[in-house]
Structures are given as C-alpha cells and as structure tokens.
Amino acid sequence: MADLNNFTIxxxxxxxxxxxxxxxxxxxxxxxxxxxxxxxxVPPKGACRVCTVRVNGKLMTACTAKISQGMEIxxxxxxxxxxxxxxxxMLFVEGNHFCPSCEKSGECELQALAYRFEMTVPRYPYxxxxxxxxxxxxxxxxxxxxxxxxxRCVRAIKDEKGRSIFAFLDRGFETRIYLDPDLAGxxxxxxxxxxxxxxxxxxxxxxxxxxxxxxxxxxYDRHPIGSDM
Amino acid sequence: MEESISSILDRYxxxxxxxxxxxxxxxxxxxxxxxxxxxxxxxxxGISKADVEQTRSFYHFFSKKPTGKYSIYLNxxxxxxxxxxxxxxxxxxxxxxxxxxxxTRDGLIGLFDTSCIGMSDQEPAAIINGKIFxxxxxxxxxxxxxDIRAGKSMEELVVEGYGDGQNSNPDxxxxxxxxxxxxxxxxxxxxxxGEVIRKKLPAMTPQQVIDEMKRSNIRGRGGAxxxxxxxWEICRKTESDEKYIICxxxxxxxxxxxxxxxxxxRPKLLLEGMVVAAYAIGARQGILYIxxxxxxxxxxxxxxxxxxxxxxxxxxxxxxxxxxxxDVRIQFGAGSYVCGEESALIESAEGKxxxxxxxxxxxxxxxxxxKPTVVNNVETFCSAVKVLLNGADWYRSFGTTDSTGxxxxxxxxxxRYPGVYEVEWGFSVNDxxxxxxxxxxxxxQVGGPSGSLVGPSDFDRILCYADLSTGGSLIIFNHTRDLxxxxxxxxxxxxxxxxxxxxxxxxxxxVILRNKLLKILNARGAKSDISxxxxxxxxxxxxxxxxxxxxxNPIITSxxxxxxxxxxxxxxxxxxxxxxxLTQATQEAIAxxxxxxxxD
Numbered sequence: 001m002a003d004l005n006n007f008t009i010x011x012x013x014x015x016x017x018x019x020x021x022x023x024x025x026x027x028x029x030x031x032x033x034x035x036x037x038x039x040x041x042v043p044p045k046g047a048c049r050v051c052t053v054r055v056n057g058k059l060m061t062a063c064t065a066k067i068s069q070g071m072e073i074x075x076x077x078x079x080x081x082x083x084x085x086x087x088x089x090m091l092f093v094e095g096n097h098f099c100p101s102c103e104k105s106g107e108c109e110l111q112a113l114a115y116r117f118e119m120t121v122p123r124y125p126y127x128x129x130x131x132x133x134x135x136x137x138x139x140x141x142x143x144x145x146x147x148x149x150x151x152r153c154v155r156a157i158k159d160e161k162g163r164s165i166f167a168f169l170d171r172g173f174e175t176r177i178y179l180d181p182d183l184a185g186x187x188x189x190x191x192x193x194x195x196x197x198x199x200x201x202x203x204x205x206x207x208x209x210x211x212x213x214x215x216x217x218x219x220y221d222r223h224p225i226g227s228d229m
Numbered sequence: 230m231e232e233s234i235s236s237i238l239d240r241y242x243x244x245x246x247x248x249x250x251x252x253x254x255x256x257x258x259x260x261x262x263x264x265x266x267x268x269x270x271x272x273x274x275g276i277s278k279a280d281v282e283q284t285r286s287f288y289h290f291f292s293k294k295p296t297g298k299y300s301i302y303l304n305x306x307x308x309x310x311x312x313x314x315x316x317x318x319x320x321x322x323x324x325x326x327x328x329x330x331x332x333t334r335d336g337l338i339g340l341f342d343t344s345c346i347g348m349s350d351q352e353p354a355a356i357i358n359g360k361i362f363x364x365x366x367x368x369x370x371x372x373x374x375x376d377i378r379a380g381k382s383m384e385e386l387v388v389e390g391y392g393d394g395q396n397s398n399p400d401x402x403x404x405x406x407x408x409x410x411x412x413x414x415x416x417x418x419x420x421x422x423g424e425v426i427r428k429k430l431p432a433m434t435p436q437q438v439i440d441e442m443k444r445s446n447i448r449g450r451g452g453a454x455x456x457x458x459x460x461w462e463i464c465r466k467t468e469s470d471e472k473y474i475i476c477x478x479x480x481x482x483x484x485x486x487x488x489x490x491x492x493x494x495r496p497k498l499l500l501e502g503m504v505v506a507a508y509a510i511g512a513r514q515g516i517l518y519i520x521x522x523x524x525x526x527x528x529x530x531x532x533x534x535x536x537x538x539x540x541x542x543x544x545x546x547x548x549x550x551x552x553x554x555x556d557v558r559i560q561f562g563a564g565s566y567v568c569g570e571e572s573a574l575i576e577s578a579e580g581k582x583x584x585x586x587x588x589x590x591x592x593x594x595x596x597x598x599x600k601p602t603v604v605n606n607v608e609t610f611c612s613a614v615k616v617l618l619n620g621a622d623w624y625r626s627f628g629t630t631d632s633t634g635x636x637x638x639x640x641x642x643x644x645r646y647p648g649v650y651e652v653e654w655g656f657s658v659n660d661x662x663x664x665x666x667x668x669x670x671x672x673x674q675v676g677g678p679s680g681s682l683v684g685p686s687d688f689d690r691i692l693c694y695a696d697l698s699t700g701g702s703l704i705i706f707n708h709t710r711d712l713x714x715x716x717x718x719x720x721x722x723x724x725x726x727x728x729x730x731x732x733x734x735x736x737x738x739x740v741i742l743r744n745k746l747l748k749i750l751n752a753r754g755a756k757s758d759i760s761x762x763x764x765x766x767x768x769x770x771x772x773x774x775x776x777x778x779x780x781x782n783p784i785i786t787s788x789x790x791x792x793x794x795x796x797x798x799x800x801x802x803x804x805x806x807x808x809x810x811l812t813q814a815t816q817e818a819i820a821x822x823x824x825x826x827x828x829d
Contacts, residue, residue, distance in 0.1 A: 163279075168582065172725060172729065
C-alpha cells in the first residue's frame, strides 16, 4: 500500500493512489467537485476553472493537480462555490444559452450546475454575441451559440491517425471551435456519437434527431448534478 | 509556390515541432498562409488542417489573407498613443485610402494594429515588412506612403540613418536607438566574450556553478523573481536523458524594451550565460526564443552563434571540457504576449498555440518536449556570467539583501530622457523620475500593465522583490494624461487582445470589466459600478497563468490609488441600471411601428 496517499477534503480523511488527479481522487472518495471541462480518461486542460479548489491554501484546478501525501484540500467552501457560480454565470452571458429552446436541456451540465449553485439570473450583462450554427456536416450540428470552449471535443475526438478534427481557432474572446473541413465530413458514426456525448452543453448535436428523451426522464430531471455523491 | 513550401518543409526536416518556423517562413515568403499552404503543410507533417489552423490562427503575425506588399503594423501601446499615434494613424488611413486592418485594393499596402513592439522610447513606431520605423509623424507617414507608391525598395524607404551602436551593423541596419542612459554589470561595455567559459568553467564543477549562483542570491529578472540558483539545481537533479536551456527574449510587457537593447549590444554575454547554464544543468540544446517584433536581429544573432561555434564557445567539447556539448537555435514568436509566460513559450517553441500549461509540473521537471528545462530571462543569463566572473560576494555588493544585483529598467513616457537604465535594486520611484528628467508626474506604471499604477503617495516606495517588484517596465505620466481613458482602458484592451482564450476567467472577465469601464467613461456609470468591478475582478485569481491573474490589475490598482478619478465620473447615488438606455434599446420597435420618430 506504499503508493496510497492520505489527504483530506474539507477535513474529511481520504485515500487515493499517488498521482491521481484531485478530481478523480475526490470521486473515488465520494466527494463531488464540479467541473465542466474535465472528462475521465482524457488529458485534463484546466479550461473552465470550475473545479478550482484550495490546496494547502493555494488555488488550483482539481483536474490538473495531483494528489500527494498529506494534502489538505478545501472544496465545498462558500468562497469556492461563489467563485464557481460566478464562472457559470460568466459562461451563460458569454454565449447564447436559451435553455427552454435547447434540446440539451435536462442533460446539460452547464444548466445542471447553474441549478446546483442556485443561479437565478447572471450578475453580468449579457453579450448576446452573433454566432453561427454550422449544419454543413453529415452527422453533427455545431451550434456555436452554446459552445463554452471546454475543449472536450478537441481533446477527446481524434481520427485514427491521431489528427485533430475539432480545434481552437483564433484566441481570447474571439476563440471558437473549428471543424476540420475534411475530417468533420468523414466523421464515423461512432466518433460523431462520442462527440455529442462528450459535449457538456448543446453545442454538438446529432443530425436527424432531437428531443429524444421526454421531459421528466432526462439525466438531471430526477438526480441533480453531484447528487450521487 | 509549391516549390517554396517544399523547401521550407525540408529546411525544418518535416518536423511537426517546428511548425512555428514553417509558418513564419511561409508567411514571410508568400505574405500570407492560405488554404493551399495549410493543406500542403498538414499533408506533409501528417496532421490535420485543423491542427495547422489552430496554431496559425493564434498568432497575430500569421494571416490567412494577403497582408499587402508593404505590411504596416502600427503600435497601439500607451506610449505610442501618448506620443501622437492618433494623428499618425489617421494620416496612414488618409494617405493609403483604407481603414486599419485592411489592404488596399491593388494589394500594395496593408494597415494593421499591433500591441507594444518594444520601442516605447521612440514612439509612435511601426513595423513595415519586418523593418522598424520609429518616431513617426504625419509628415513622415506621407513621405513613406508616397515612396511606397513610387515603388521604392525597403532600403530606400529609410531616410533616418541607422541607429547608434550595433543598430548600424551591416547585419542589422535598423533605425532604432539604444538610448542607454546608465550602465552597470550587465550593460558594461568592458566585457571580454568567452572569458568565463574559457577560464572559469573548466575549473568548476556544475554543482560549484550552481552554488555560486545560489550564494549570489540572484533571482529571475523576468518579474516573478524565482531564485535562479535553485531553479538550476532542481533541473540539474531531475533525471532525464535530455535537458534544455531556454532564454526568454519574448519581452512583450508594454513599456519594456531593455532586452532589445541587450540583444543588440550584449548578445555575446547572453549567449555565454546560456552556455554557463547549460554546463550547470547538463543541457545539450538551447533555444533563444525571441519575439517576432525583433526579427530584424535574426541574421546578426545567427552569425554570432556561428562565430561562437568557430571559437569553441559552443558546439562540441566546449572550451576543451570533455563531453560538454551545447548548441543554441533561435526560435521566433509570431505576435503573442502570453508567450512570455514560460510554459506558453515552451508550447509555442514546440509549434503549438501559446496556451500556458497548468502547473505543477513546472518546466524544470517537464518542459520543452516534456524534458527538464530551465527558462530564464535575457538579463538573468547575462547577470549569471558576471556572477561567475567576479564572484557572488561582488554581486551581492549591489542592491539590497533581499534583491541583490542590478536591474535593467526600460523607462518611457513623460520624461526628457526615456531609455534603458541599469540601476541597483533599491531605487525609489522618485529616484527613477529624477533620473529620467520627469517633472509634474501624476502617476507611474510600475511593471507594465500587469504591475501597478502608483500615485505620488507611493513614489518613495522601493523597487525590489519585497516591495515594488518589476520586470523593468516603467511608464511615467504627467498631468496632461487622462489616466482612465489613456492608460487603464488601453491596458485593459491589451489584455483582452492578448488573452489566449483557453481559460474561461481570463477570456471573459476582462471584456466584462472593459464594458463597465466604458460605461463609466461614457458618463453612464453608477457608484455601484466601481465596487462591482473590484468584486468581479477577484475571479481572475482563479486563472491559469500570470496574464489572466493580473489582467484586471490596471483597473484594480487605479481604483485603489486613483479612486477620485472614478468618483468624478460616476453619477451620485443612482440605483437603477444606468447603462441601459430605453430609447436606444427600443429603436427597432419604434421604427417598425412608426409611432414615434426615432432619435438618431
């Protein structure tokens, strides 16, 4: 058991293998750390900053930082949850997120976190940016209005040669997802399904189907995000 | 075109990690990086077009469309604006007949904005096809456009005569001035290149070099101030088959230009410092990462590296030390401030978008190509040579206990003698103003936009790591300046332009804050806007890198130190959302119903 590390989350004694990311280690110990960009099995990026925790007093993202012996982690504190809430609000005003008309509603992680943090209306003014919906690909529709630039699709979906299908274009406030003109057209059924699956919001949707799950049976209808821990 | 791209790809061994260099050469060869070039590069390197496009689109000097036979990039920095940029920009537009960020229909002239180009002591300045044109006036702009239209060559466009020192070197030929106003150990012209490599290194073990550095108490000169000896030691102790030395010459902090002067006047000292560091940590490869704006130094520096090889100061068995091999390659950036952050710089040197990495791991453990890497500032390497030459005790005799040695400052703004000053740590802001001949100073920006805007009550504060730490940028403002409009707004826009966009806080919050600042500047602000800015800005401390964490510093420090300027501009006790103009917001509906004449 030499490679097991003791650490605490909010004072609670926890145990995980050395080198585990804080977010995974927390999950293994039944502690929920919210995130919008992290995805098990995919290299972390620390893009959304929602999983920010305090490690021995220092702010760090739980998806990129690794467990070490004796670490003291703060997670469910007022300060951190307020910070997370304000990030969720920022993401809401940055794009165009109209939940009532979005078929991802009820399955959307951004929406689910907003509920968790009891967000009513964002404290920040809306940008209402003019963005496109790209429906030129055979298997998926990319709705840039709903994209929160978490990079999940960029990191999780590569073609058989390891080449990027989704990528970041431009930088700063102008950043958006770019679909490779050749590879996106040749997306296999399996990869297309995965792309839809990894997207935390309704920015990548399958073509030819919509509102498949009835209201009341959607992912977060009965079990709010994080309620399983 | 096909042929030239092939030879560019050959030049970099079809190595995907050299994508930056490939794109730089294609851009400079063809004037743009179009779909055809992207497809060709992607196919050759075995990556997708999206992979090429994500790097291409990140950098300011890579363009998908032609940028004109004469591409003019005019600086937008605070200094440029203070020295008359508006009139210069207007003249460019009128004479060229196009607005900024476009190209004339005949493809002859392209006009573009660009962030600080490291010429703050000779603004307004522009880069035209890689050549620097400082001290621009509307008169000079008319001349330039007339000469361009007359078909003159780049060399013929220069009427100023080349600058002082090495700026006139046939390999540089730049109309740039050094403006060295005060010398110290780093800038001392009495320097014998190679002396430390030949005489000191063979008699010392790598650990002794590190010990000497530690004893000197020297800290990183880029601004963060990490102890250099400790950095080298951690890297030395990290086991790996390969280690790297990287020199960060990407100085992009507006108001900084001292590395440009060191690269011009003391490049051999810098290269010697890299060799010393390589010896200490056991590296065989070094990268000198230089910002794109200083590309005019390329041939000059490449020849110096060649010369070092010839004199056995680089290459194999350096200075006769068996097995000590080291070589340096130059990596240019392509217009991105965030690449000055060491992990973003490493990503960029690997041919990727300059997005900072999450730390830990730090570069000393996992850096370039995931190998242990020491990244130091230009000045740090230079100082290291002097530490070994004269000893740690000598070095510690300069500066304060906490901050030993000297700091090369870039002083600009409202003063009679802008330029480069090498001073001992421990100078006060007042000393700086006195030295540079600045009267009637209302504020000084210490450490560039990511530092602090300080007022007269702080002028006796001391420049050192413990009090006012700085990478060396000092911009002085007198009473004619509107600090909020001219300074804070400009800096905030700079951070927005230069954010990498990969972390949510730094991508979004500065834009929210700028909109609030504009609301206040446009006399629509309420008192609550000021407190909200402070409150909201706090989220930036959750950002990944220094750029994000400091992006609100212009706003925060100006509210802290110049609160009255904000108070003057906001409406007393307004409690409703004063940013919302009902008449304006309902224009469309009013026009549609035709019931009310719209206000124009």
